[in-house]
Amino acid sequence: MLIIFLKAVLLIPVTLLPILNPFGIAPVFANLIGDVPRQVENRVARQVAINCWFMLVGAIFIGSHVLTFFGISLPIVRIGGGLLVAVSGWRLLSDNEQESSIKTQVAKTYDDESNEELKARSFYPISFPLTVGPGTIAASITLGANTPARLVDWVMSIGSAAVGSALTVLVVYLCYRSANKIVSLLGRLGTMVVLRLSAFILLCIGIQIFWSGFTGLLVETGLLPP
Template structure:
């Protein structure tokens, strides 16, 4: 039983971290965050990690039930979410104003402070969703929680392992985002711009891939041959 618990704990971060890619998204996080102090960066990164934990646990345990209640299928989630991610990636890829933001950010940060309400407001959209926990992550989390055990003991173990696995995933997000400005400083202005553009392009491609996988699944359900998800 302990081995099964540990396997379940490891399964969630191993499955979700490559999709989340917090290290690659960290420069994008720093760019969207703007010129803030180290203290504010840590607070927002911590709140983003907390938001991510709640979204992951919610997607694992109630995601499939919510979709069933509203009559929404996973392919529809992929299509809508893929469009959202692709549009976000395209905006970041074509927004030249971020270059000026990076120039200022690398040169100087401001010692401003934010209230708890402002931290929570700034941390959710678009930092937590869809930048960090996007539709691909949500779909994967729903898939992981699709087969919830019925027996009480197994259900309790499933809850504990999923919560701990999501906590490890959120901790990785916090470590990467909490040191995002250090990463930007190490890369410098040119390096950060390059990483930002590449990350935006990858985000665009991920959105298109998520959209296509959902569309292919819908076409396959409709009986159109020659299309595989």
């Protein structure tokens, strides 16, 4: 029983971390929050991790039921989410000095904001769709697609999902809380290179997710063979 539980726990980070790619997104996170004090950076990283944990657990347990209730298919989720991710990547890729200055000024107001305002700012676009995007949500929904019938198995699935999601967002937190430190080590030129590459990869990921949803929609309508 313990072995099965541990396997279920480890399945979540093994499945989701390659999609989340927190290390690759860390420079983008640093660019979005700007040059803020270490304490504020930790607060934002912690809040993002909390937001992501709730989204992952929610997607695992109720994601498929919510989609069924509203009549939304996974391909539609991928199309909409892919567009969001692609737009975020494009904005970061075409960022200019004026926009960077505005971002820095906005980021500096974090220190004076209340917890509620901080939570609102850390949710969009950092938590969603930058960190937990449509690909992660779709994978999480797939992980929770089969609900166990027995009470013992159901309790185990809840526990494994909670612990596995916690391990996943812990990696996200550790990467994000060190984002500005990584950027300072890279230097201005290195940061610019990594940031542009990350933004380009983010744009490509968004297009890939969109294309995956589009082809899935064509398969559902019978226009493409499965």
